Amino acid sequence: MSGPVSYAKDGDIAVISIDNPPVNALGQGVRQGLVDAMDQFDADDSAKIAVIVGEGRTFPAGADISEFGKPPTGPALPDVATRIERATKPVVASIHGTSLGGGLEISMGAHYRIAQNTAKVGLPEIHLGIFPGAGGMIRAPKLIGFEKTLEIVHSGRHVKAPEALGMGLIDVVDESGDAKAAGIAYAKKLLEEGAGVRRTTDLPLENPGKDWFDAARAAAAKKARGLMNFVEAVNAAEGALMPVDEGMKHEREHYMKCHMSSQRAGMVHAFFSERAVAKVPEAKVEPRPLKQIGVIGGGTMGAGITAAALNAGLSVVMVEMNPEAVARGEANLRRNYASSVAKGRMTQEALDGLIASKMTFSDDYAAMSDCDLIIEAVFEKMEVKKEVFGKIDAIAKPGAVLASNTSYLNIDEIAAATSRPQDVLGLHFFSPAHIMRLLEVVVGEKTLPEVAATGFALGRMMKKVAVRSGVCDGFIGNRILAKYMTVANYMVEDGASPYLIDEAVREFGYPMGPFQMGDLAGLDIGYFNRQGKAADRNPNVRYGAGFLDEMYHKGWLGQKTEIGFYDYAGGARSGPPNPGIMPLIEAEREKLGVEPREFTKEEIMRRYIAAMTNEAAKVVGEGIALRPLDVDMTALFGYGYPRWRGGPMHYADEVGLDKILADIREFEKEDSHFWTPAPLLVQLVEEGKKFADLNNA
Numbered sequence: 099m100s101g102p103v104s105y106a107k108d109g110d111i112a113v114i115s116i117d118n119p120p121v122n123a124l125g126q127g128v129r130q131g132l133v134d135a136m137d138q139f140d141a142d143d144s145a146k147i148a149v150i151v152g153e154g155r156t157f158p159a160g161a162d163i164s165e166f167g168k169p170p171t172g173p174a175l176p177d178v179a180t181r182i183e184r185a186t187k188p189v190v191a192s193i194h195g196t197s198l199g200g201g202l203e204i205s206m207g208a209h210y211r212i213a214q215n216t217a218k219v220g221l222p223e224i225h226l227g228i229f230p231g232a233g234g235m236i237r238a239p240k241l242i243g244f245e246k247t248l249e250i251v252h253s254g255r256h257v258k259a260p261e262a263l264g265m266g267l268i269d270v271v272d273e274s275g276d277a278k279a280a281g282i283a284y285a286k287k288l289l290e291e292g293a294g295v296r297r298t299t300d301l302p303l304e305n306p307g308k309d310w311f312d313a314a315r316a317a318a319a320k321k322a323r324g325l326m327n328f329v330e331a332v333n334a335a336e337g338a339l340m341p342v343d344e345g346m347k348h349e350r351e352h353y354m355k356c357h358m359s360s361q362r363a364g365m366v367h368a369f370f371s372e373r374a375v376a377k378v379p380e381a382k383v384e385p386r387p388l389k390q391i392g393v394i395g396g397g398t399m400g401a402g403i404t405a406a407a408l409n410a411g412l413s414v415v416m417v418e419m420n421p422e423a424v425a426r427g428e429a430n431l432r433r434n435y436a437s438s439v440a441k442g443r444m445t446q447e448a449l450d451g452l453i454a455s456k457m458t459f460s461d462d463y464a465a466m467s468d469c470d471l472i473i474e475a476v477f478e479k480m481e482v483k484k485e486v487f488g489k490i491d492a493i494a495k496p497g498a499v500l501a502s503n504t505s506y507l508n509i510d511e512i513a514a515a516t517s518r519p520q521d522v523l524g525l526h527f528f529s530p531a532h533i534m535r536l537l538e539v540v541v542g543e544k545t546l547p548e549v550a551a552t553g554f555a556l557g558r559m560m561k562k563v564a565v566r567s568g569v570c571d572g573f574i575g576n577r578i579l580a581k582y583m584t585v586a587n588y589m590v591e592d593g594a595s596p597y598l599i600d601e602a603v604r605e606f607g608y609p610m611g612p613f614q615m616g617d618l619a620g621l622d623i624g625y626f627n628r629q630g631k632a633a634d635r636n637p638n639v640r641y642g643a644g645f646l647d648e649m650y651h652k653g654w655l656g657q658k659t660e661i662g663f664y665d666y667a668g669g670a671r672s673g674p675p676n677p678g679i680m681p682l683i684e685a686e687r688e689k690l691g692v693e694p695r696e697f698t699k700e701e702i703m704r705r706y707i708a709a710m711t712n713e714a715a716k717v718v719g720e721g722i723a724l725r726p727l728d729v730d731m732t733a734l735f736g737y738g739y740p741r742w743r744g745g746p747m748h749y750a751d752e753v754g755l756d757k758i759l760a761d762i763r764e765f766e767k768e769d770s771h772f773w774t775p776a777p778l779l780v781q782l783v784e785e786g787k788k789f790a791d792l793n794n795a
């Protein structure tokens with residue numbers, strides 16, 4: 099046999115090896131190879147038992163996801179699992195690395211399972227907008243029951259081999275580190291014991307009853323956050339109670355609903371983009387070493403960045419303005435670990451030990467003179483940043499990387515305050531910095547490739563999704579955010595209630611709407627930002643934030659003052675609308691002479707999406723983001739964009755760029771300043787192309 103599956107003999111044992119690097123994904127060649135190997139095994143009278151094993155680092159980690167969305171090519175994976183199960187002689191799966199999704203499904207098709215103790219198994223398809231569709235929903239319940247099946251399917255978690263053994267998902271754990279030899283030894287033992295074919299689908303299974311499934315569906319719907327696959331997985335699992343062929347057909351029907359959905363397309367786009375986003379021009383450049391970093395400012399962001407660095411194993415020097423601020427910084431840092439300590443994930447002693455061994459607190463910049471990278475998280479004012487960078491320049495060792503966590507400010511201007519602009523870059527973390535996955539690595543005009551590479555290396559150490567951004571006001575994320583926040587404000591002035599807008603945005607899939615988000619971040623931030631830009635404001639550009647200024651003057655700043663758009667009395671994290679808001683907005687409309695009009699949720703989202711897409715197209719067109727997928731990952735990991743929609747650019751492709759451009763042109767008639775179509779969007783529509791074409795370029 100040629101191709102990715104080989105058939106060899108070790109005495110009377112057939113050894114079927116899968117060799118399809120890097121993860122032995124079950125692409126067409128592997129599927130066909132497995133079927134052919136099973137045919138050969140059945141026909142080979144000298145073979146008494148077969149062992150299926152993966153070459154290289156792993157047993158198959160699942161179906162080949164890159165085939166999704168393309169015309170199907172046989173044999174189908176469910177038929178491969180069934181073909182293995184229907185072998186006339188026993189088949190052993192010998193698992194190492196990760197046996198995930200279809201990989202675990204084919205091992206459940208085998209009659210016996212042995213795994214290396216370091217192996218992990220799981221059914222993570224839920225993260226791809228699907229669920230196990232190669233007999234997994236039929237066979238797993240027979241091995242581990244419905245309850246555990248749904249738990250591992252809905253969580254998508256990787257189960258370590260010893261736990262899988264306890265569950266009954268595998269039969270034996272081996273510690274030799276050699277899956278092939280262990281599989282062969284186990285097969286020999288089975289032969290000696292006279293073990294025969296043991297088909298998973300023949301195992302008995304108790305029916306927990308319709309009420310149990312209904313309750314499981316209700317629980318799944320709660321967890322689903324808009325995804326259909328959670329409930330469909332429960333529906334499919336009912337097939338385990340049917341005769342096997344009927345059950346497999348039942349699973350297939352429910353599976354295909356998910357497989358053919360835009361949700362699956364969005365989730366798969368997110369899977370590949372999450373990996374592709376790391377492929378930046380600097381990826382091949384050696385980063386500078388990172389052991390100790392300096393953090394200037396122990397406020398919200400400084401304390402979060404410090405926690406992220408400690409969790410990555412780095413030592414940190416935190417510098418604040420004076421001894422009182424240093425003490426506050428340490429308290430802020432400890433607060434970031436409070437819930438871990440309260441929940442028992444970390445002991446107080448461990449936290450004290452971590453801080454004692456890895457932290458230095460100081461009000462003297464000189465304490466950072468040995469640091470490999472220094473990141474500033476002080477107040478968002480250019481003069482302050484420049485002064486701070488001047489001070490860093492004076493003390494930092496040669497070759498130290500100098501970074502700013504600024505949200506909006508010009509990195510090139512900040513770099514110019516030092517004698518070494520080539521060592522300066524932006525590292526824009528998101529709040530809370532030890533939890534949020536996004537990190538924008540802002541590469542300035544003079545930033546050296548190795549300096550940018552060091553930013554990406556820090557991101558990897560911290561397990562962040564690092565996105566490369568060029569320099570502009572707000573970088574990728576906040577620049578786009580500013581546009582859709584503005585359009586939301588305009589709609590409020592024109593007649594939509596902020597509550598209807600929040601509802602529409604939540605229904606789209608965001609965890610919260612823009613006004614809830616404003617309340618969470620604090621409405622003073624936006625106010626100060628507007629004040630900072632007031633001198634340069636173009637009087638011909640619609641302002642749109644008068645009602646927000648009024649709220650600021652009333653002290654309605656959101657959660658921090660327990661009142662904003664919503665009422666957070668008693669420090670609640672959510673609450674009913676603030677009854678003062680609508681009168682305040684109505685007064686503002688009157689002042690502006692606006693006759694309020696009706697908005698539907700559909701129109702709200704059309705405008706919201708059009709504003710987001712247009713600005714995102716400008717961000718890509720100007721080269722601020724390398725590719726559309728970089729915008730998508732920014733939105734997903736920093737701004738709560740629903741993963742199952744793939745990201746704003748993927749979604750725009752799906753809606754149709756021509757449609758979105760037509761919307762923008764329609765809105766342009768009302769306000770040509772705000773709604774200038776992005777040249778890239780116009781170009782793509784003219785050429786009949788999609789954003790996706792630029793990802794693959």
Ligand code: 3HC
Nearest residue numbers: 121123159160161162163164198199200222230231232373
């Ligand atoms: N299909 C196609 N390509 C895959 C793949 C898959 N199932 N799994 C990983 N890859 C690719 C990655 O895109 C990456 O490609 P790149 O080098 O070009 O960027 C490469 O393999 C290595 O992957 P990672 O960088 O993720 O390597 P790690 O070592 O960090 O992680 C892993 C390995 C844990 C296996 C991880 O890749 C993973 O979680 N893969 C997906 C597992 C999964 O979801 N399986 C279920 C598939 S759906 C299915 O089986 C449907 C069935 O039920 C019908």
Ligand code: NAI
Nearest residue numbers: 395396397398399400418419475476477478504505527529
């Ligand atoms: P903060 O006000 O909570 O903290 C700033 C800290 O810097 C204060 O503790 C202050 O004492 C200290 N500080 C000020 N000047 C200093 C100096 N010269 N030397 C040493 N310490 C000094 O502010 P926050 O929210 O942490 O923001 C910091 C930076 O991070 C800003 O640039 C902000 O735009 C940015 N940022 C903020 C985000 C957020 O959600 N809060 C998100 C991403 C970036």
